[in-house]
Amino acid sequence: MIYNYKMERGVSDKNILEDFTIKFCKIIEKHVKYIVVSGFVAISHGRSRSTEDIDMIIERISKDKFLQMHKDIINGGFQCIQSRLAEDIFEYLDKGDSIRYVKKGTFLPPEMEIKFAKDMLDELQIKNRRKFPFTGLDIWFSDIETNIAFKEELLKGDKDYKDADHLRFIYKDQINENLINEIKKMIKNLRLKEKNDKR
Amino acid sequence: MIRDKTHQEQVERWANFVRDNPREKWKPAIDALINSQYNMAAKFYKNLQKTSEGRIIYERLKKERLKLKNNN
Numbered sequence: 001m002i003y004n005y006k007m008e009r010g011v012s013d014k015n016i017l018e019d020f021t022i023k024f025c026k027i028i029e030k031h032v033k034y035i036v037v038s039g040f041v042a043i044s045h046g047r048s049r050s051t052e053d054i055d056m057i058i059e060r061i062s063k064d065k066f067l068q069m070h071k072d073i074i075n076g077g078f079q080c081i082q083s084r085l086a087e088d089i090f091e092y093l094d095k096g097d098s099i100r101y102v103k104k105g106t107f108l109p110p111e112m113e114i115k116f117a118k119d120m121l122d123e124l125q126i127k128n129r130r131k132f133p134f135t136g137l138d139i140w141f142s143d144i145e146t147n148i149a150f151k152e153e154l155l156k157g158d159k160d161y162k163d164a165d166h167l168r169f170i171y172k173d174q175i176n177e178n179l180i181n182e183i184k185k186m187i188k189n190l191r192l193k194e195k196n197d198k199r
Numbered sequence: 200m201i202r203d204k205t206h207q208e209q210v211e212r213w214a215n216f217v218r219d220n221p222r223e224k225w226k227p228a229i230d231a232l233i234n235s236q237y238n239m240a241a242k243f244y245k246n247l248q249k250t251s252e253g254r255i256i257y258e259r260l261k262k263e264r265l266k267l268k269n270n271n
Contacts (some may be wrong), residue, residue, distance in 0.1 A: 044231070046217035046225055081265050087242045091249045095260040096219040107264040108240055137220065169214030 018137060020103065020110045021054050023123045025139050029056075031069035034058045035142045036128045038150065040178040042163035045170050049159065052109035053100070059126060060116045066090045079104045081111070119190050121183075134170070137199065144171050149183035154191055 014022065028034045038055040061069070070086045078101040080089050082091065092099050093116050102111045117123050125142040132141060141147075144167050151160040168175060217225050244260075247253035 015233040017233050074261045107261050165210045166214045170218050
């Protein structure tokens, strides 16, 4: 056996990152449809790296609905690092920026980075969200093909390519290459075009 | 971007190990790696608070990170 770490009896087999994410997602689930995307998808599939933030996309919701959700998040033991005023925090989201929550009483990662769905691509990801038994986590993720497409076409960092490769190896023979190519086309049209127009 | 071949091979080796072995074999290693990152950061910030110079740095880091407005 390569790894021989003993697990204590009765102690959770979840690591700090998973524990944080599970607790947070349970709260969000009561209010809005969400997906966890990017690095955490690869990490929860056994990729041997960590991360400071977990990326979450949620459906666009009204201010009132957000205020209720934010109240629950705070009561659940988290705090937003940008402001203590819920109305200010909603403004960030509404303008297309992300909001970040950490555990109450700290300013250290892990942190949950939340964004509203911003276009058809995000809405599609939420519509096709999946749970992956392989991860052992009761969390909604965007599908594997979309994660690979984003990492290979838009993010393109060294860790992103490695994450994409990891997912490709894990789901070897199950991955729909045509779907990845379709999503990459959408990324080019919706995201890269927007990025180039801003320059 | 030039991608290092040996890194690529290691990603493949590890992914195959994860895919072909039960969780009990690889999950504890991942948990230890991930937990150690957060524990090390927490330990560093705890140590910072032990000296007056460290406390100044700690407060500066905290202020920069928690961009709280004057609404306490």
